[in-house]
Amino acid sequence: MANRAVFLDRDGTINEEVGYVNHMERFVLLPRVAQAIRLLNQYEWKAVVVTNQSGVARGYFPESLIHEVHQKMQHLLKKEGAHLDGIYYCPHHPEIGVPPYRQKCRCRKPAPGLIEEAVRALGLDCSQSYMVGDRGADIEFGHQIGAKAILVLTGYGKGEWEYFRDQWKVRPDHVAEDLFEAVQWILQQEGRKDNPPPTPL
Numbered sequence: 001m002a003n004r005a006v007f008l009d010r011d012g013t014i015n016e017e018v019g020y021v022n023h024m025e026r027f028v029l030l031p032r033v034a035q036a037i038r039l040l041n042q043y044e045w046k047a048v049v050v051t052n053q054s055g056v057a058r059g060y061f062p063e064s065l066i067h068e069v070h071q072k073m074q075h076l077l078k079k080e081g082a083h084l085d086g087i088y089y090c091p092h093h094p095e096i097g098v099p100p101y102r103q104k105c106r107c108r109k110p111a112p113g114l115i116e117e118a119v120r121a122l123g124l125d126c127s128q129s130y131m132v133g134d135r136g137a138d139i140e141f142g143h144q145i146g147a148k149a150i151l152v153l154t155g156y157g158k159g160e161w162e163y164f165r166d167q168w169k170v171r172p173d174h175v176a177e178d179l180f181e182a183v184q185w186i187l188q189q190e191g192r193k194d195n196p197p198p199t200p201l
């Protein structure tokens with residue numbers, strides 16, 4: 001049976017949005033994120049990070065920093081009994097920097113490259129999956145890959161929702177205060193599907 005996943009944007013969804021995480025110290029988990037991911041682990045959803053990190057192409061930090069930051073992320077989560085099943089990133093930018101980082105790649109969201117890689121590696125079914133992110137682009141991306149999409153109001157979320165939602169091509173399936181609430185909503189939706197309310201006699 002195919003696995004279902006919750007695809008997670010990173011900056012502004014899992015950790016504080018600080019522009020670019022160009023140093024380990026700037027990676028700070030948002031409140032309740034570890035609990036949210038632990039819930040996904042418990043209910044056997046694959047928790048998969050998909051993140052654009054064009055700071056590499058822009059020359060703001062070396063690609064090796066992304067690995068260090070992701071080790072820190074896994075470590076902080078592990079301390080609270082949570083883990084990510086996959087972490088996929090794009091270090092490219094189509095116009096900025098020097099090759100190989102400057103390229104029109106297939107992995108920079110909203111291109112589907114990162115998701116395709118995750119689907120292959122983890123045996124995922126996008127139609128049973130969700131995308132959670134703090135930007136309109138994450139919502140569009142979620143629908144594009146055939147998943148449901150949730151906007152979180154952390155990171156850029158509040159401003160995007162307040163000032164830009166009229167310009168969005170697609171609506172989020174849900175708007176949540178933070179990742180924890182997003183995960184609760186997902187489990188509620190799916191619980192309803194698995195256990196339909198009893199029909200009255």
Ligand SMILES: [Mg+2]
Binds near residue numbers: 011012013134135155
């Ligand atoms: Mg983000």
Ligand SMILES: [Zn+2]
Binds near residue numbers: 090092105107
């Ligand atoms: Zn890329």
